[in-house]
Amino acid sequence: METPPLNSLYQQLILEHYRNPRNKAELEEKSVEIHMANPVCGDEVRLQLRITDDQIEEAKFVGQGCSISQAAISMMTTLLHGCSLADAKILAECFTKMMQGDPDAAKDKRLKDLRVLQGVSKFPVRIKCALIGFDALQEALKTYAKEETS
Amino acid sequence: MTIATFDPVTIRREFPTLEQSVNGRPLVYLDNAATSQKPRVVLDALRAYYENDNSNVHRGIHELSRRATVAYEESRAKVAGWVGAAEPSEIIWTRGTTEAINLVSTAWGLDNVGEGDEILISVLEHHSNIIPWQLLARRTGAVIKYIELDEQGRWILDELPRLLTDRTKVVAISHVSNALGTVNPVKRVAAAAHEVGALVLVDGAQGAVHMKVDVQELGVDCYAFSGHKMCGPTGIGALWARRDLLDSMEPYQGGGEMIHFVGRDESSWATVPHKFEAGTPNIAGAIGMGAAIDFLSGVGMDAIAKHEHELLGYALERMSAVDGIRIYGPQSPDEHSALISFTLGDAHPHDISTILDSEGIAVRAGHHCAQLAMQHFGISATARASIYLYNTESDIDRLIEGLEQVRGIFS
Ligand SMILES: Cc1ncc(COP(=O)(O)O)c(C=O)c1O
Numbered sequence: 001m002e003t004p005p006l007n008s009l010y011q012q013l014i015l016e017h018y019r020n021p022r023n024k025a026e027l028e029e030k031s032v033e034i035h036m037a038n039p040v041c042g043d044e045v046r047l048q049l050r051i052t053d054d055q056i057e058e059a060k061f062v063g064q065g066c067s068i069s070q071a072a073i074s075m076m077t078t079l080l081h082g083c084s085l086a087d088a089k090i091l092a093e094c095f096t097k098m099m100q101g102d103p104d105a106a107k108d109k110r111l112k113d114l115r116v117l118q119g120v121s122k123f124p125v126r127i128k129c130a131l132i133g134f135d136a137l138q139e140a141l142k143t144y145a146k147e148e149t150s
Numbered sequence: 151m152t153i154a155t156f157d158p159v160t161i162r163r164e165f166p167t168l169e170q171s172v173n174g175r176p177l178v179y180l181d182n183a184a185t186s187q188k189p190r191v192v193l194d195a196l197r198a199y200y201e202n203d204n205s206n207v208h209r210g211i212h213e214l215s216r217r218a219t220v221a222y223e224e225s226r227a228k229v230a231g232w233v234g235a236a237e238p239s240e241i242i243w244t245r246g247t248t249e250a251i252n253l254v255s256t257a258w259g260l261d262n263v264g265e266g267d268e269i270l271i272s273v274l275e276h277h278s279n280i281i282p283w284q285l286l287a288r289r290t291g292a293v294i295k296y297i298e299l300d301e302q303g304r305w306i307l308d309e310l311p312r313l314l315t316d317r318t319k320v321v322a323i324s325h326v327s328n329a330l331g332t333v334n335p336v337k338r339v340a341a342a343a344h345e346v347g348a349l350v351l352v353d354g355a356q357g358a359v360h361m362k363v364d365v366q367e368l369g370v371d372c373y374a375f376s377g378h379k380m381c382g383p384t385g386i387g388a389l390w391a392r393r394d395l396l397d398s399m400e401p402y403q404g405g406g407e408m409i410h411f412v413g414r415d416e417s418s419w420a421t422v423p424h425k426f427e428a429g430t431p432n433i434a435g436a437i438g439m440g441a442a443i444d445f446l447s448g449v450g451m452d453a454i455a456k457h458e459h460e461l462l463g464y465a466l467e468r469m470s471a472v473d474g475i476r477i478y479g480p481q482s483p484d485e486h487s488a489l490i491s492f493t494l495g496d497a498h499p500h501d502i503s504t505i506l507d508s509e510g511i512a513v514r515a516g517h518h519c520a521q522l523a524m525q526h527f528g529i530s531a532t533a534r535a536s537i538y539l540y541n542t543e544s545d546i547d548r549l550i551e552g553l554e555q556v557r558g559i560f561s
Contacts, residue, residue, distance in 0.1 A: 003173045003508045010501075010559050019496070041500055042517045042530040064530050066498035067560075126504060 008119030073133030175510030183536035225440030246387035250374030265291030325357030330479030386435030489536035
């Protein structure tokens with residue numbers, strides 16, 4: 001299989017988020033925190049959310065990894081502020097579908113800037129990098145829901 | 151195959167996988183420390199075995215079984231010669247380095263290491279020479295101690311007299327680091343370890359590949375290595391250990407082939423090496439590893455070492471000149487085996503690898519199963535270019551072009 005051109009991967013917006021990640025800090029008051037790592041490559045993220053009344057007030061992360069993983073997490077956190085838990089779940093599902101190559105998901109306006117990551121879906125070994133942040137988000141939502149009901 | 155004068159371009163033609171384009175460019179394979187490519191003679195040996203001699207070893211009385219057994223045992227003798235074993239029975243077939251280390255940590259470790267005893271390893275080790283000892287420590291209550299590294303990733307040996315005590319039961323160290331390329335002073339540590347009566351196991355996964363190894367000269371007790379990193383097939387490797395040590399050890403796994411006599415309550419074991427080879431072994435793999443040894447011997451290990459040393463010097467010189475590069479490990483080619491571990495500016499190693507891949511250049515990016523070594527340098531990953539006998543200066547030139555492209559994207 002031929003690798004598609006690199007410029008579909010390394011778009012300026014991605015590199016910009018990699019160099020200046022948004023919301024990369026510890027959250028003082030957090031409702032839930034998830035640590036996620038990819039042991040194959042060492043990508044690592046700790047995602048922290050502050051939630052009130054089923055709404056994400058704040059999302060921050062700390063971690064390390066490649067440009068794709070860091071840019072995806074950074075963009076994701078900017079979309080989570082003020083987002084309802086239900087919408088966050090939809091966002092995660094939509095992004096995951098885009099990474100699996102679903103063309104309709106890639107057109108979904110709710111993904112906003114995250115759509116620049118569509119090109120990653122053509123680099124199978126890098127899809128995991130793009131997904132690590134959203135995988136952490138989905139775990140966080142599940143963990144929070146469990147803690148709320150118990 | 152005999153090659154009169156060493157020429158990597160001629161050698162290269164013996165490796166079918168190298169004759170291909172990747173992403174529109176001729177493949178440059180610089181991931182040899184992960185696994186080497188296989189020459190035609192090895193592929194032919196596998197095929198010939200399955201086409202002509204396929205049958206189980208040491209079991210049948212028929213002609214095919216006789217032939218398979220002869221080829222399998224002949225390969226054992228070749229492997230014994232490869233590392234300077236006293237006799238072929240000192241070679242135990244395993245799946246690779248990992249299984250060879252686990253064999254020792256389990257079969258020898260459980261009977262010889264107890265609570266409060268000490269296991270000495272180094273921070274530079276591959277996970278396969280850390281985790282088996284951690285498992286042993288957990289089961290026995292033993293303690294693991296570490297040889298620390300200096301800023302170039304070399305073992306700090308001033309501490310050795312303090313690290314080795316009368317509680318030290320085993321010292322497990324690598325011959326050559328897969329993360330940094332450091333050639334380690336194994337002989338010196340082995341001599342010191344023996345003074346306190348410790349067993350010395352060497353992880354030779356990156357050692358027996360690039361240089362002539364003589365276990366007697368090194369003065370060690372066990373040497374573990376893998377076929378797939380030295381032109382042989384995957385799924386085969388070997389443990390060399392002194393015969394008296396092997397005789398004293400309990401079996402590793404139980405099953406067919408490893409018994410002498412089976413009774414309802416008590417059984418007795420076959421002699422070494424069969425005592426450690428339960429079940430149908432990887433016969434084809436063993437024969438393939440023998441063919442790989444014939445191939446490498448035909449080319450000549452001294453010639454290979456010389457070529458790699460020159461190429462590594464060339465690579466170090468060219469790579470050091472790339473703006474923003476940081477090379478980890480020893481900076482002199484004389485302390486270095488055939489690989490270079492590096493980072494480049496703020497480009498993450500994964501991104502380096504993806505960009506190089508788009509140019510048909512295969513390198514490894516990640517922690518190289520050496521997270522302790524990465525932690526020592528305060529990083530989580532490096533990119534690693536590793537060479538072998540078939541690599542050329544033009545491969546290095548292509549790598550440099552690729553690195554310039556990385557700089558272009560990430561500057
Ligand atoms: C230094 C070192 N030790 C051990 C191993 C493990 O070898 P294998 O995976 O063939 O068992 C490797 C290879 O990955 C290695 O480079």
